[in-house]
Amino acid sequence: MKxxxxxxxxxxxxxxxxxxISKNPPSPPFAKGGDILYPPLKKGDRGGFLNEDLDITVLESDNRPGGKIWTDKVNGFLCEKGPNGFLDNKPKTLELCADLGIEPLRSNENAKKRYIFSQGKLNVLPESPLAFLKSDLISWHGKLRIFYDLIAPKGPEDETVADFVIRRLCKEALEKLIDPMCSGIFAGDPYKMSIRHCFPRIKEIEQEYGSLIRGMIKLQRAKKKTEAKKMRSYEDKNFSTSQPLNFSTSQAKVGPAPSGNLTSFYNGTQTITDALTEKLDGRVRIGVSVKGLEKEGDLYRLHTSExxxxxxxxxxATPAYASSExxxxxxxxxxxxxxGISYPPVSVVCFGYKSEKILHPLNGFGFLIPHKEGKKILGTLWDSSIFPNRATEGHVLLRSMIGGAKSPELAMLEDNDLINTVFDELRPIVSLKTEPDMVRIYRWEKAIPQYDLRHGEKLRIIxxxxxxxxxLYLTGNAYRGIGMNDCIENGYKIADEIIKKCQ
Ligand SMILES: Cc1cc2nc3c(=O)[nH]c(=O)nc-3n(C[C@H](O)[C@H](O)[C@H](O)COP(=O)(O)OP(=O)(O)OC[C@H]3O[C@@H](n4cnc5c(N)ncnc54)[C@H](O)[C@@H]3O)c2cc1C
Known part of the structure; x- marks a missing residue:
C-alpha cells in the first residue's frame, strides 16, 4: 500500500x-510517459493510487539509466566509461545475475598478471609469497621490514591508509604496492583515505589476528577447507542447468570459487543495469531530476523537473553531492x-589499436603507476586482453585513467592535451609505434567518493x-563501499528494511 x-x-x-519488486508481486507501472508521476494530493487523500502492492518508481535525471555503469560500442571496440567489472567473491551479485537471467563472464588467465610501473619498467605484481620474495619490485630491506607486521601492535580505531601501511609494513610497500592500489580502486590519496572505511576487511584482519600476515595465512587455510563445499553450493545456486553456459574457449565461465576474479559480461557491465531496467518494466523514469524534498503530513513531496x-x-540513491542539494x-x-564527501574528477581515455602497432604483448590485466614515479596517468587496463568482445580480431583496447584525488586538474585537460598526455605516457611503457586508430574520452567531473578520516563521523551524523x-533512506556508493558489489549488497539491505517497515 505504499x-x-x-x-x-x-x-x-x-x-x-x-x-x-522481486520480493513483492509487482503492481502495474504507474504513469508511464505521463508528465507528472503522482498528481498533487490533498492531505488525507491519496487519489486512489494505492495498490495492494508497493508502487515503485525510479526517478533518473539523465536520459539513460545506469549511472556510472556505461558501456559504449565504438567501431568494434567495447569501451567501458566507468567500471569494467566486479569481483566474483560476493554472492549477492552473482545471485542477482542468476535472477536476472544474465550470464556473468569471468576474466581470463591474463587477469592474474598485473603490472606495476616502477623504476622505468613494468614489473609483475607478485602473486604468491615466494614470488614476492623473488621479485625485485621491493628492496630486501623493504621485504624484511614487512615481517615487522608479525609483532607490530594493533593501531588506533582508524587512521589513514598511509599511516596504517607505514606502521605495519613499510613506506616502500605503501609507495610501490598500496598507493597504486588506492589509485586503481578509488583514484584516491592514501595519505587522506581512511583504512577503516576504504579497506574495512584489512582493518578487521589486524583487529582479529593482530597481524596481516598471520591473518592471511589462517584465512587461506580456512578457505581451502571450505572451498569444495562452497563450490558445490554456488554451482547449485547460480549456474543451474536452466542457464546454459555456452562460453567459447576464450570466454571463461564464472567460476564458483569465491576467489575474487574480475567479472563482467560479454557485452560489458551495462548488461546488468539494462537487465534491471527491463525487469523494472516501465518503472524507471528518465529525464526526471529531483530538485528538493519536503514533508507534507505523512507524505514526502518531491520537487522534480517534471x-x-x-x-x-x-x-x-544519488551521489552524496546530489543528495545534499x-x-x-x-x-x-x-x-x-x-x-563534505568529495568526488575528485577522473577521465577515462580509450585507445584502440591494431595489435601490430604495439610491441608489448599486453599479456596481463594492465598496469598501475605509483605516484612516486611522477607519471601523469594513474594506470592503463588492457581490457581486450582479459575479456572477449572488447576489440575486433587483430585489435586491442587500452583504457587509461587520469586525474583523481592527487592530480584532479589532469582529468580536466582540453581534449587534445589529454590525448597527447596519455599517448606520451603510454608510448615508452608499452612501445606504441603510432597514434591510435580509435580514441574516446569519457570524463567524470565527479567520479568516485573519497572516504576520509572524517567518514565515520559523517556516517554517524547521517x-x-x-x-x-x-x-527516508540514503544509499549508493558514497557511504559503505564503492564497488558494484557493495552497491548491490547495500541496495538489497535497504529493500529489506523497507519491506520490514511496510509489513
Ligand atoms: C571511472 C570509474 C571506474 C570504476 N571502476 C569500477 C570497477 O571496475 N569495479 C567496481 O566495482 N566499481 C567501479 N567503479 C565504481 C562504481 O562504478 C560505482 O561505485 C557505482 O556504479 C555507483 O553506483 P550508484 O548507483 O551508487 O551511483 P551512480 O552510478 O552515480 O548513480 C547515481 C544516479 O543518480 C542520478 N542522479 C543524480 N542526481 C539526480 C537527481 N537530482 N535526480 C534524479 N537522479 C539523479 C545520476 O544521473 C545517476 O544515474 C568505478 C567508477 C568510476 C567513475
Missing amino acids: KIAIVGGGISGLTVAYAL GIVYADIVVL ILRDFDKELSKNLS DDRLKSCPG
Whole structure:
C-alpha cells in the first residue's frame, strides 16, 4: 500500500527497486510517459493510487539509466566509461545475475598478471609469497621490514591508509604496492583515505589476528577447507542447468570459487543495469531530476523537473553531492554532511589499436603507476586482453585513467592535451609505434567518493539525522563501499528494511 520513489537510476537505485519488486508481486507501472508521476494530493487523500502492492518508481535525471555503469560500442571496440567489472567473491551479485537471467563472464588467465610501473619498467605484481620474495619490485630491506607486521601492535580505531601501511609494513610497500592500489580502486590519496572505511576487511584482519600476515595465512587455510563445499553450493545456486553456459574457449565461465576474479559480461557491465531496467518494466523514469524534498503530513513531496511527486517512502540513491542539494532545505545538517564527501574528477581515455602497432604483448590485466614515479596517468587496463568482445580480431583496447584525488586538474585537460598526455605516457611503457586508430574520452567531473578520516563521523551524523525522518533512506556508493558489489549488497539491505517497515 505504499508509494516508493527511488531517486537515482544507477546500480544502487535500480537494485533497491528490483529487490522490492522481486520480493513483492509487482503492481502495474504507474504513469508511464505521463508528465507528472503522482498528481498533487490533498492531505488525507491519496487519489486512489494505492495498490495492494508497493508502487515503485525510479526517478533518473539523465536520459539513460545506469549511472556510472556505461558501456559504449565504438567501431568494434567495447569501451567501458566507468567500471569494467566486479569481483566474483560476493554472492549477492552473482545471485542477482542468476535472477536476472544474465550470464556473468569471468576474466581470463591474463587477469592474474598485473603490472606495476616502477623504476622505468613494468614489473609483475607478485602473486604468491615466494614470488614476492623473488621479485625485485621491493628492496630486501623493504621485504624484511614487512615481517615487522608479525609483532607490530594493533593501531588506533582508524587512521589513514598511509599511516596504517607505514606502521605495519613499510613506506616502500605503501609507495610501490598500496598507493597504486588506492589509485586503481578509488583514484584516491592514501595519505587522506581512511583504512577503516576504504579497506574495512584489512582493518578487521589486524583487529582479529593482530597481524596481516598471520591473518592471511589462517584465512587461506580456512578457505581451502571450505572451498569444495562452497563450490558445490554456488554451482547449485547460480549456474543451474536452466542457464546454459555456452562460453567459447576464450570466454571463461564464472567460476564458483569465491576467489575474487574480475567479472563482467560479454557485452560489458551495462548488461546488468539494462537487465534491471527491463525487469523494472516501465518503472524507471528518465529525464526526471529531483530538485528538493519536503514533508507534507505523512507524505514526502518531491520537487522534480517534471512536477511534484508524492511518496510514502523516498530512497535517495544519488551521489552524496546530489543528495545534499535535494535535502538542502529539508535538513541542513544532513545536507552539510553529505556535501563534505568529495568526488575528485577522473577521465577515462580509450585507445584502440591494431595489435601490430604495439610491441608489448599486453599479456596481463594492465598496469598501475605509483605516484612516486611522477607519471601523469594513474594506470592503463588492457581490457581486450582479459575479456572477449572488447576489440575486433587483430585489435586491442587500452583504457587509461587520469586525474583523481592527487592530480584532479589532469582529468580536466582540453581534449587534445589529454590525448597527447596519455599517448606520451603510454608510448615508452608499452612501445606504441603510432597514434591510435580509435580514441574516446569519457570524463567524470565527479567520479568516485573519497572516504576520509572524517567518514565515520559523517556516517554517524547521517544515520542519526535519518532516525528523525521515517521513510527516508540514503544509499549508493558514497557511504559503505564503492564497488558494484557493495552497491548491490547495500541496495538489497535497504529493500529489506523497507519491506520490514511496510509489513
Ligand atoms: C571511472 C570509474 C571506474 C570504476 N571502476 C569500477 C570497477 O571496475 N569495479 C567496481 O566495482 N566499481 C567501479 N567503479 C565504481 C562504481 O562504478 C560505482 O561505485 C557505482 O556504479 C555507483 O553506483 P550508484 O548507483 O551508487 O551511483 P551512480 O552510478 O552515480 O548513480 C547515481 C544516479 O543518480 C542520478 N542522479 C543524480 N542526481 C539526480 C537527481 N537530482 N535526480 C534524479 N537522479 C539523479 C545520476 O544521473 C545517476 O544515474 C568505478 C567508477 C568510476 C567513475
